[in-house]
Amino acid sequence: MVPEIETEASSPILEVRNLTVTFGSFTAVDGISFSLHEGQTLAVVGESGSGKSVTALSIMRLVELGTRGRIESGEILFRGANGEVTDLVQESEDAMRQVRGNQISMIFQEPLTSLNPVYTVGDQVAEAVMLHQRLGRREAKGRALEMMRQVRIPDPDQRMGQYPHEMSGGMRQRVMIAMALSCDPRVLIADEPTTALDVTIQAQILGLMRDLQRTRSAAVMIITHDMGVVAEVADQVVVMNQGQVVEAGSVFDIFEDPKEPYTRALLAAVPRLGSMAGRSDPAPFDLVAP
């Protein structure tokens, strides 16, 4: 992949500093820091339970809702459209509602369950629009249709009136992306957006996300445990394990010259292209890290 324009000089859109999140006595995220720049894709990788999703939910301040999570300390500095920097950790719930979906959006792992089964997808995308923009129902529907077209859903007019169960997983994830991008957010957080999809659909969705990101110059934070996905979309990589950042750097540094043994183990878990040449049956994996 051709490297994107370097944006190191500009100040980050989102900067997480020493974030610690606990669930009761359990520390899920332990003092992590990283930053996200405009037009950039940051991949957060790590195994299950390493605190990736909790980090994402903390940025949205959703970790305290419904679950027993608590942001113990740290700062989440977000630079809004007007250039003003706010600490999302200190924001009120009302202010956060204005941020969610409007400034920072999120896509979830399970497209099968993240749409409300009782409303048509068109209504749900329109709902996301109406929450943040002063539009009537008809204008919101028009915007929803436009979004459905942008995420390349075929026959968007017809699809608008369909219920989630009438759509495939890939189509539903497109609807989720349409919802997330409907208010032109500055940051898009994608929590394992392709994990539940099969490989061909995965490639389509990743390609779609990349195209939409380029046209909008939004910043994307993608959470995944799939090194293939990282190599395909990321500019910067943060490797997490047990709630801590193990290693961070550009995607080239991480893949070419991983410093930490954990990163090397993570990379070794994916077979290299060509390593299976000449074999007819799957190769056994080494369970212990090299």
Added chain:
Amino acid sequence: MFFRNKAAVAGLFLLLGVILMTFLGPYFYDEDPKDIVARPLKGPGTEDVPGLGTDYLGRDVLAGVVNGGLTSLRVAAIAAALIVMIGVTIGAVSGFYGGVIDNALMRFTEVFQVLPALLFAMVVVALFGPSPWKVSIAIGLVLWPQLARLTRAEFLRLKNMEFVKAAQAIGSSDLRIIMRVILPNALPPLIVATTLVMGGAILLEAGLAFLGLGDANEVSWGLMIGQNRTNFITSWWTVTFPGLAIFVTVLSFSLIGDGLQDAFNPKLRGR
């Protein structure tokens, strides 16, 4: 789905019959149920006596059955509205917020739940008087915990679904999530429970009237049975026909409730 269930369709027809009888019956059978029309305690088929006989005062039993339904149905409707309002509100808030709020609201609910229904309703009516409105309120106060419990259970199940998180992630407020995201998904069991609770409300209304705690000036099935109960052995018609009316009405609600449950629950389909 609902219409394939024979029992449910039968229930629907029974209820339609009861409603037609209640609202149109008085026009076709224009007889005042409080008028004394013949000699008392004459059975059906006796000469010069109306179709279903007369009660202990010589009043027309058929006129009573035709006119008595209005009280029951009205009380049931008002009580059901009250039950849904209190039950769903408390259940939704309790299930959605959880924690201390849930605990407090559920203990409050239990206070109402542990009181014997009929006894509690009797006390309320005895204290505030027996007008139809007050009887409805008494029944509503007694029966709402069932619906609150069910609503809470549904909210507990649904609030951790991914689409609720997704709705929060686009910036929906709590009220919006409760009313527009979770509640529509919880509706099927709530509709079933409401139907069944209406049957219960009719029974309770009849019970109160039987005990003389209804409005004595309003003809109702329960009141007819209560007033004629001493003549039950010798004059069966005085209590049997109003009793049948109650039975058919409650049965129709039960059958409809069951039918709706089958229709809403995909796991029970095809049985």
